[in-house]
Amino acid sequence: MPASSIEKQPFGTLADGSVVDRYRLTGNRGIEAEIITFGGIVTALRVPDREGILANVVLGLPRLEDYTAPGRYFGAIIGRYANRIARGRFMLDGQEVLLAVNNGPNALHGGPGGFNHRLWRVESADDGALVLAYRSEHGEEGYPGTLDVTVTYALTSDSVTADSGLRIDYRAVTDRPTVINLTNHSFFNLAGEGSGSIEGHELMLNATAYTPVDETSIPTGEIVPVAGTPFDFTTPVRIGARIREGHRQLVLAHGYDHNFVIDGQEGDEPVLAARVVEPGSGRVMEVLTTEPGIQVYTGNYLDGTLVGTGGKAYRQGDGLCLETQHFPDSPNRPEFPSTRLNPGEVFRSTTIYRFPQPIG
Numbered sequence: 001m002p003a004s005s006i007e008k009q010p011f012g013t014l015a016d017g018s019v020v021d022r023y024r025l026t027g028n029r030g031i032e033a034e035i036i037t038f039g040g041i042v043t044a045l046r047v048p049d050r051e052g053i054l055a056n057v058v059l060g061l062p063r064l065e066d067y068t069a070p071g072r073y074f075g076a077i078i079g080r081y082a083n084r085i086a087r088g089r090f091m092l093d094g095q096e097v098l099l100a101v102n103n104g105p106n107a108l109h110g111g112p113g114g115f116n117h118r119l120w121r122v123e124s125a126d127d128g129a130l131v132l133a134y135r136s137e138h139g140e141e142g143y144p145g146t147l148d149v150t151v152t153y154a155l156t157s158d159s160v161t162a163d164s165g166l167r168i169d170y171r172a173v174t175d176r177p178t179v180i181n182l183t184n185h186s187f188f189n190l191a192g193e194g195s196g197s198i199e200g201h202e203l204m205l206n207a208t209a210y211t212p213v214d215e216t217s218i219p220t221g222e223i224v225p226v227a228g229t230p231f232d233f234t235t236p237v238r239i240g241a242r243i244r245e246g247h248r249q250l251v252l253a254h255g256y257d258h259n260f261v262i263d264g265q266e267g268d269e270p271v272l273a274a275r276v277v278e279p280g281s282g283r284v285m286e287v288l289t290t291e292p293g294i295q296v297y298t299g300n301y302l303d304g305t306l307v308g309t310g311g312k313a314y315r316q317g318d319g320l321c322l323e324t325q326h327f328p329d330s331p332n333r334p335e336f337p338s339t340r341l342n343p344g345e346v347f348r349s350t351t352i353y354r355f356p357q358p359i360g
Helices: 063-068 248-253
Strands: 003-013 018-026 032-037 042-048 054-056 090-094 094-098 121-126 129-136 147-157 164-174 202-205 207-210 258-259 271-277 283-287 293-297 303-307 313-315 320-325 347-355
Touching: 003 063, 018 121, 018 147, 032 147, 032 248, 042 164, 202 293, 248 258, 271 293, 271 320, 283 320
Parallel strands: none
Antiparallel strands: 003 018, 018 032, 032 042, 042 054, 090 094, 121 129, 129 147, 147 164, 164 347, 202 271, 207 258, 258 293, 271 283, 283 347, 293 320, 303 313
């Protein structure tokens, strides 16, 4: 069942005079999502607690100019390639592709001019869904091929369980061989935006393996079992329970910032990748996806310099990202699932952030 209504209002104006609009989707149980056309950013997602009280469960910034600053990914569509590509280069059909480097020696989240910093066109805003479109020209940020992308946001609900959620469908085509890896970069805090640390949230991941990284957060190429490590979330564990252990991977990333390999993801139907419970409010979030991996990032580099929509400073550990994706650096790792897209093919991906009835 789709969202019951969509409302539009201006959000701000870019330096070139382009108007940025905000769309509010309202659905079952009062759940609301607010999305702006700059970066396709989810600026708010309001979900009820066990008492039925709505709170925004994603971190956000109060002004458009806060989102346009370099390196801001809050709630945005990430592309052309989510996560990192080593040294900003890879080989494609015998030719070296050179990308914009913006994260130490590596390319991160599509480069400094990635999809998070682009103005998206509204293709439609009716029937309970907001469809955003963007054409990424050949050579943008170094990527080959002109890529036409659409991203559809819709609020959903189950008529039996009354579970509701935010569904994101991605689609893309290209005119020449390229690579693609799209995700959403929302920071979640189920206790409510600005409420403090997410270390008390309980996390379950449907993942018995993960991909360790080197000193620059590039996968080593290994796929390692999580059993017996602080990366074992196959049963629910508080996020903060082991985050300060001296495990080398936690030290390198200053916490969790790793790709987990989702178990049982083989077809085109979304499978459960993660489940998060916030005991204080009773809110529960389940992440379902068609992607083979999920990046778990615990806001390790939030340093208190940004003030959120609720007037509180964001500090380390105040938000949890669950970025459904193909694996980082896949263009340089033939052993990883391929991120290649050819002319005549259609890239499709679906992720659902589902909110079951609160517990307790």
